[in-house]
Amino acid sequence: MxxxxxxxxxxxxxxxxxxxxxxxxxxxxxxxxxxxxxxxxxxxxxxxxxxxxxxxxxxxxxxxxxxxxxxxxxxxxxxxxxxxxxxxxxxxxxxxxxxxxxRSVSKSVTSLLIGIALAEGRFPTLDSSVFDTFPQYGDLATPEKRRITFRDLLTMSAGLKWDESRGYADPLSNEYGLVEATDPFRYLLSQPMAAAPGTVYAYNGGATALLAAALAKGTGRSLNDYAREKLFVPLQVLDFDWDEMGVSHQLGAAGGLxxxxxxxxxLGQIMLTDGQWNGRRVLPPGWAAESATPRINGEGLYFYGYQWWLxxxxxxxxxxxxxxxxxxxxxxxxxxxxxxxxxxxxxxxxxxxxxxxxxxxxxxxxxxxxxxxxxxxxxxx
Structure with a gap:
């Protein structure tokens, strides 16, 4: 009390x-x-x-x-x-x-960074298969899994069987399995399919981490460095911590900020102003609106966009x-x-x-x- x-x-x-x-x-x-x-x-x-x-x-x-x-x-x-x-x-x-x-507000911030990288030509086309960017996991690419795109990851609709509802400390939680895995992305992509990609929402922090891995691969920068240069310095944010977490250094994209x-x-203000802060463009034109467009039915009465709730x-x-x-x-x-x-x-x-x-x-x-x-x-x- x-x-x-x-x-x-x-x-x-x-x-x-x-x-x-x-x-x-x-x-x-x-x-x-x-x-x-x-x-x-x-x-x-x-x-x-x-x-x-x-x-x-x-x-x-x-x-x-x-x-x-x-x-x-x-x-x-x-x-x-x-x-x-x-x-x-x-x-x-x-x-x-x-x-x-x-915590998971970090997911929405990761989505903002992806919009910036897309405009720079440093992120894969959203409708491309994730296996095109990560060929090292090609042995897991069944015909159904090969249909998983980066757009599906953004909308939490990869179709993989995934359960984070138990909480991190529960060994049966996929979040626990992801963090403890020697290769988190192999763990993620090895999960069985529960639905066709792009059809069913299922909350999945591993999807955000894989997005961050593609971001790091395309930009050649760590999540921290890219966020600092492209988002936080333009927003006059000089004091932040982003714990990148895990052996892959991308797991923190889901919750380490x-x-x-x-x-x-x-961050909310630039969503209102088509990506501008005090007259300076931070996000590419249209990315805020694209991110906030309903893409799929989320939890309860919510819709879901690109890592944003609606x-x-x-x-x-x-x-x-x-x-x-x-x-x-x-x-x-x-x-x-x-x-x-x-x-x-x-x-x-x-x-x-x-x-x-x-x-x-x-x-x-x-x-x-x-x-x-x-x-x-x-x-x-």
Whole structure:
């Protein structure tokens, strides 16, 4: 109970932390800041965030940030129990300069890098067979498996029998098998087929890792180096960690990234602006929209694009579609194009299994639907 109580406390004020009610700090990181009224949001409603979050026992929310019309309008940090790649960190006092595990948000970032490499001619054609790029696994290429394309990997529809729902620690989990394998990609491609490629969604971190391996092969660069040069430096992100993991050095593409929440929010902003950050092009034209196009039925009511989740909310009689990056523990990046709005949430509901604690889905969804969307003023474009 003590940990839960601490998780609800705001971190002490510092030079880099926002003031009361989540007023954002003005830092030299590319974000312009604005008052809520300047972007047609209700300041009084935004000041109710602490009370809104406090209704959940065991809430353990770490940060909530909102950008609208390209300006940072709110950032709020808390103290809470956290971990780094399953290693307990105890109670962490979060602030604007403290990085957080992104977990599977990393998959969506990997997709952004693939778009950049495609435009440079340094990534295979999306509809080409993965075995054309990795001929060393040709002995596994049955006629059905040879139909697996990079587009199928992007949409989690390779058709391979795969189960990550048990959690990493379970030896029966394919995630465990992937990480422990001497050759992770042979392990991945040796799995039996469960469906025709491109027809059925099945969450598969190995698919993201194989995408990263193709990226490294095409660019001749490590994931870290390519991401730094092509994505993070243009976004004015100077402080990040990307644990590449495993003997192949690509397994971290599925979940090894750590960012400051302010920088996490930038990834959502370039999805709104056709890949531009402060007037500088970061993504190829059209890649953000292509990535956020529904490609296949995902889990539950979600559609799935290129490593991005696609969903909808209902607010004041209107249906609002959104694109999102999800990470275990409650890491969420929501992009709501109709409102020109981005929301970033970090939290510590890691739990066990692929789904983590039920709170990791309930609380971020409630923050979006019950707090942020209602704070947009009526009649606001």
């Amino acid at each position: 003590a940990a839960f109580a601490l998780a609800a406390m705001a971190a002490p004020a510092s030079a880099q932390e926002p003031r009361e009610c989540g007023t954002p700090a003005s830092l030299a990181d590319g974000w312009a800041v604005a008052a809520p009224a300047d972007v047609a949001m209700d300041a009084k409603a935004l000041c109710g965030l602490d009370a809104f979050i406090s209704q959940w026992p065991g809430r353990n929310v770490h940060a909530v940030l909102i950008a609208r019309h390209g300006k940072l309008v709110m950032e709020r940090y808390y103290a809470g129990v956290d971990e780094r790649m399953a290693r307990p960190l105890g109670i962490v006092r979060f602030a604007a300069d403290v990085k957080h595990d992104m 750590r960012l400051r929440p302010r920088d996490m929010l930038k 969903g909808r909310s209902f607010s004041r009689g209107h249906e609002l579609t959104w694109t999102a990056a999800f990470g275990l523990g409650g890491q969420r990046l929501y992009i709501v194009p109709a409102l020109d709005l981005v929301l970033a949430i970090t939290a510590g509901h890691y739990g066990s299994g692929q789904g983590g604690s039920p709170l990791q889905a309930v609380i971020p969804s409630a923050i979006l639907n019950g707090f942020v969307l209602p704070a947009v003023l009526r009649g606001s474009p």
